[in-house]
Amino acid sequence: MRATEYLIPTLREIPAEAEVVSHRLLMKAGFIRKAASGIYTLLPLGHRVLLKITRIIREEMDCQGGQEILLPIIQPAELWLESGRWEVYGPELFRLKDRHGRDFCLGPTHEEIITELVRGDVRSYKQLPQLLYQIQNKYRDERRPRFGLLRGREFVMKDLYSFDRDEDGLETSYQKMIVAYNRVFSRCGVEFRLVEADSGPIGGNVSHEFMVLAGSGEALILYCPNGDCGYAANVEKAESRVVEPENKDESRALELVKTPDKRTVEDVTAFLGVGPERIVKTLLYETERGLYAALIRGDRELNEVKLQNLIGAVHLEMAGPETVERVTGAPVGFTGPVGLEGVDLVVDEEVAFMVNCITGANRADAHYQYVNPGRDFPIERVADVRLVREGDPCPHCNRPLVAARGIEVGQVFKLGTKYSEAMGLTYLDEQGQERLVVMGCYGIGVTRTMAAAVEQNHDEQGIIWPAALAPFTVVVVPVNVRDEIQAALAETAYATLREGGLDVLLDDRAERPGVKFKDADLVGYPLRVTVGKTAGDGLVELRVRRTGETRLVSVGELVESVRAFL
């Protein structure tokens, strides 16, 4: 392509709304424009990057036996009512009505519609397994779209769905996808990590996420620094080993202590002169399945995702002050498990080991001390409901876990029979027995991957595209297009590179060289061919964007030199 015939609207100033690096640079370098909050247009450069990514994805999906299909984006409400997600998805689901008043939604993900498809056309074990995928726009009315392409309301996603006869088949499909994803992200040139994940509203019980490591990432991950161990998990899922105290104190008799207006862990520890690890926090939660009290050590935070999964609740919310008073008979700040009735107690593993701890007394301005689990309150339901933090011992090898931020670019789920059961997706096995199809789903955020690549690959001057994703691999810049020798040699270089099968842009604009160099650095072409002073000798300068390294080469050896870099 020629720059004079191509839309590359770079900006000198950045729109004020852009905050994160990828958003700023993609706007400034002319890859994207905003249409509405969380909704973007991809300009020619952005679209080329998208095509590069989707091509890699297609190759790897097809390599594993994936078959590409196109699914409707507008989906009838009935399917979502059938799976139960019309309610569960809540306000994040874009809903609309047709002229007859019938309900539809814009697909945020496609389990329903594909389950519907397969149940209509797959009847026999002979037709399984199937791996079907689509690369399409998806819609989620995020409560807060932000960070440009990283969290939009409309985005491009690849989703593959696997349909197997049994769990073994699912395991095979799952492993195939993990292999494929590792290849996809490696080829995209991003630094990533595979972590254990919570499956969230999609459902299922086993899930992993692919995280691009970046400080701007919204996800917090914890991983074991021991390479042989390799444990890594999203904080929502992360576990840590419970350390049982070695020499426990003798348990003492329960004692009420006055704690006037001491409501928080901080207040109570300061007042009683003890550490927060001596306190047990009692957190009251309301769910559609009733009230729950979660007990967690005073220096810990509760992991609501774990609690929600444990209870099996769809809605989980901390109880308001009125509920707390009604249930405990005391204002907020004095809740404790001793004598607490009408709620189910969930005791964190760490709490179960505690001796002589401090809890609220369920009366105003009072706490109990020397509370002992099992003796003073029941420990029937002991579970891991705490939020793991950096430094906690690895659940596998006991070393202190390390924390890092990541951008979730892919997630794989073993759905099991959640959707096939809800929607009646069955097949007949060899014995003529009707059985449920076992499903998995595997997503890649394509537009998000584009942004994540920029988050990880940029400098003060602009983007530095990994070669596999770059909109053009190389840009040819004649320093002075009015110089006939330079212009002619630039044309030759351009033609040579194109014939060599490379993606090349000729910056034939009559701009001063500084402008073209700045733009080239901003857009982030991995290589630049400068045609200038040495044009008379048939030599051009090849410059590597990432390192700034340059060398003179003849046009004849240009293709070879560029190839060598890739």
Next chain:
RNA sequence: CGGGAUGUGGCGCAGCUUGGUCAGCGCGCUUGCCUUGGGAGCAAGAGGCCGGGAGUUCAAAUCUCCCCAUCCCGACCA
């Protein structure tokens, strides 16, 4: 959903407190001259329902009310 802020040519902003030659600046854009190895210079231009609506007033970008949009922070740890 709660809180905060902002909306003035394509982009970045000033003007608003103290209504009245305030519709202005920088960048970008167009044309011409000139220049050509890191966002040059000179000259002449084009371009704005001041987010929308309703009020107050002789007079509103400026004051009042409502609405819309956008961005940021937060979302309860007993």
